[in-house]
Amino acid sequence: MNIILLGAPGAGKGTQASMLAEKYNLLHISTGDIFRANIKGGTEIGKLAKSYMDAGLLVPDSVTCDIVKDRLTWEDAQHGYMLDGFPRNLYQAGELDKFATVDLCLNIDVDVNLLMDRICGRRVCACGESYHVSTLNGKTTCAKCGGELYRRADDNPETVKARLNTYFEQTAPLIDYYKKQGKLLTVRGGKGSPNEVFAQICVELDKRI
Ligand code: ADP
Ligand code: ZN
Numbered sequence: 001m002n003i004i005l006l007g008a009p010g011a012g013k014g015t016q017a018s019m020l021a022e023k024y025n026l027l028h029i030s031t032g033d034i035f036r037a038n039i040k041g042g043t044e045i046g047k048l049a050k051s052y053m054d055a056g057l058l059v060p061d062s063v064t065c066d067i068v069k070d071r072l073t074w075e076d077a078q079h080g081y082m083l084d085g086f087p088r089n090l091y092q093a094g095e096l097d098k099f100a101t102v103d104l105c106l107n108i109d110v111d112v113n114l115l116m117d118r119i120c121g122r123r124v125c126a127c128g129e130s131y132h133v134s135t136l137n138g139k140t141t142c143a144k145c146g147g148e149l150y151r152r153a154d155d156n157p158e159t160v161k162a163r164l165n166t167y168f169e170q171t172a173p174l175i176d177y178y179k180k181q182g183k184l185l186t187v188r189g190g191k192g193s194p195n196e197v198f199a200q201i202c203v204e205l206d207k208r209i
Contacts, residue, residue, distance in 0.1 A: 001024070001026070001080045001103050001104065001209060002080060002081055002082075002083075002100060002101055002102055002103050002104075003020075003026065003080075003081070003082045003083070003102075003103065003104045003105070003106055004082075004083045004086075004087070004096075004102055004104070004105045004106065004178070005017055005082055005083065005084045005085075005106050005108070006105055006106065006107040006108070006171070006174055006175065006178070007107060007108035007109070007110065007189065008110060008112070008115055008164060008167045008168075008171075008172075009115065009119055009160065009163045009164060009167060010110065010114070010115040010116075010118035010119040010122070010160075011108040011109070011110045011115070011189050012108055012110070012118075012189050012194060012197060013084050013085070013108060014030065014084060014128070014130055015130060015194050016106075016108065016189075016194070016197060016198060016201060017030070017082050017084045018128060018129070019194070019198045020082060020198075020201065020205075021082065023202065024080070024205070024209075025079075025080070026080045026081055026082050027076055027077055027079070027080065027081040027082070028081070028082050028084060029068070029071055029072075029077070029081055029082065029083055029084065029086075030084040030085050031064060031067065031068065031083075031084070031085040031086045031088075032053075032084075032085045033084075033128070034067060034071070035049040035053060035059060036152075039053075045063060045067070048060075048063065049063070053153070053154050054153065054154060054159065055159070055162060056154065056158075056159045056160070056161070056162025056163040056165070056166055057162065057166060058088055058089065058166060058170065061089070061091050061092055061095070064086065064088075064092065065092060065095045065096075068083070068086050068096070069095075069099050072099065072100055082106075083096075087174060088166075088170060088171045088174075089170040089171060089173075089174070090170075090173055090174065090177060093174055093177055093178075102178075102181075102183060103183065104183055104185055104205075104208060105174070105175075105178035105183045105184050105185065106185050106187070106201065106205075107175055107178075107184060107185065107186040107187070108186075108187060108189035108197070109186050109187065109188055109189060109190070110188075110189045110190040111190045112164070114190055115160075115164060116157070116160060116161075116164075118132065119155050119160050119163075120155060120156070120157055120160060121133040121134060122151070122152065122155055123136065123149040123150065123151060124149065124150060124151075124152055125142035125144070125145060125147045125148075125149055125150075126147050127142060127144060127145040127147055129142050129143075129144045129145070131143075131149065136149075185204055185205075185208070187200050187201050187204060188200070
């Protein structure tokens with residue numbers, strides 16, 4: 001089963017993806033993580049991506065589509081995956097349809113007023129876990145692996161505003177795109193803990209598997 005995760009920045013895509021990956025044995029592919037790894041590694045792609053990411057803009061489609069197209073040919077992607085952060089506009093969705101089969105689009109719907117606080121209070125670990133400062137009680141290390149927590153470079157109010165704009169202008173139209181194809185599954189991600197949202201997703205997903 002190949003799933004697309006849709007949702008505004010801060011909707012909880014990454015958090016839900018890591019739980020879903022474990023339960024349903026699906027590979028989690030995050031384009032944001034791929035770009036951040038490239039920035040860390042100092043690659044050409046990383047240098048290019050950084051300027052767009054810092055501005056809250058999308059990395060050019062040609063670069064992004066090539067990366068995903070290649071990643072989906074790896075052996076570990078042949079048994080089902082979740083795409084987190086791709087597609088992010090209608091062009092990317094059209095391209096994806098040329099090189100992959102999408103079974104389901106899981107849309108995590110969160111009230112826009114909650115997003116700013118969620119993202120600006122987010123702290124992440126290199127292992128992929130993320131936390132919110134309000135639940136850390138002053139702790140600065142990851143409960144899962146002990147790694148040092150840090151704030152993502154683009155999790156500052158200015159860049160977040162731009163990312164939300166980009167989302168509503170370019171990514172939100174995908175909700176309709178997948179609805180028309182009969183592939184849309186929307187869950188409310190604004191109320192309840194990550195575990196409660198996860199439980200809700202599992203109930204819906206189990207009906208479709
Ligand atoms: P979030 O969903 O919280 O904004 P991501 O880690 O998914 O975070 O993405 C961070 C940044 O990486 C985006 O703001 C964008 O600049 C870039 N990016 C990620 N995925 C894509 C994509 N599919 N197309 C273009 N740019 C992307
Ligand atoms: Zn960790």
